[in-house]
Amino acid sequence: MGFQTDSGQSTNTIGEKSVFMGKFLINGSIEINGKFEGEVLKVDQMHIGRFGKVKANLEASSIVIEGVVIGNISANIRVMLLPTARVLGDIKTPELIIQNGVILEGRCLISNNLDLPAKDRITKDYDKEE
Numbered sequence: 001m002g003f004q005t006d007s008g009q010s011t012n013t014i015g016e017k018s019v020f021m022g023k024f025l026i027n028g029s030i031e032i033n034g035k036f037e038g039e040v041l042k043v044d045q046m047h048i049g050r051f052g053k054v055k056a057n058l059e060a061s062s063i064v065i066e067g068v069v070i071g072n073i074s075a076n077i078r079v080m081l082l083p084t085a086r087v088l089g090d091i092k093t094p095e096l097i098i099q100n101g102v103i104l105e106g107r108c109l110i111s112n113n114l115d116l117p118a119k120d121r122i123t124k125d126y127d128k129e130e
Contacts, residue, residue: 016051032067050084057089072106 014034026043033049038056046060052067062077065085073079075093083101090106098104111118 014052048085063093 011029011031014030014032014036016033025040028043029045029047030041030043031047031049032052032054034051035053036056037054040059041054041056042059044061046058046063048054048063048065048067048069050066054068055070057071058069058073058075060075062079063073063075064080064082065073065087066082067084068086070088072089073087073091073093075091077093078095078097079091079093080097081087081099081102081104083099085099085102085104087102087104088106090108091104092109094110094112096108096110109118111121113121
């Protein structure tokens with residue numbers, strides 16, 4: 001199920017009580033209010049609704065989570081965890097917004113340049129003479 005946005009990209013939906021399993025690569029956006037299990041879910045923009053449950057690694061430009069996610073998360077722009085979000089997995093993004101009430105277990109890497117190890121950059125900044 002999907003519809004066209006103003007930019008011409010489609011928005012796809014996995015509705016409540018729906019289940020999808022497998023590998024999902026989407027040109028456009030997705031909203032998940034049902035259940036998705038798979039190896040990877042790769043889209044442009046992603047919204048895991050309050051009743052959404054995902055067990056997969058997530059890759060997108062921006063990700064908003066209200067439901068349950070088990071898997072690693074990678075976003076090029078931002079990850080936003082709303083109060084009902086429950087996440088078990090590592091997060092890699094330039095911007096992370098966590099609202100009060102979120103449950104999160106995992107490591108977070110927040111950096112504008114996700115290609116360089118943060119440890120090296122931090123150590124270099126520490127050792128730099130002023």
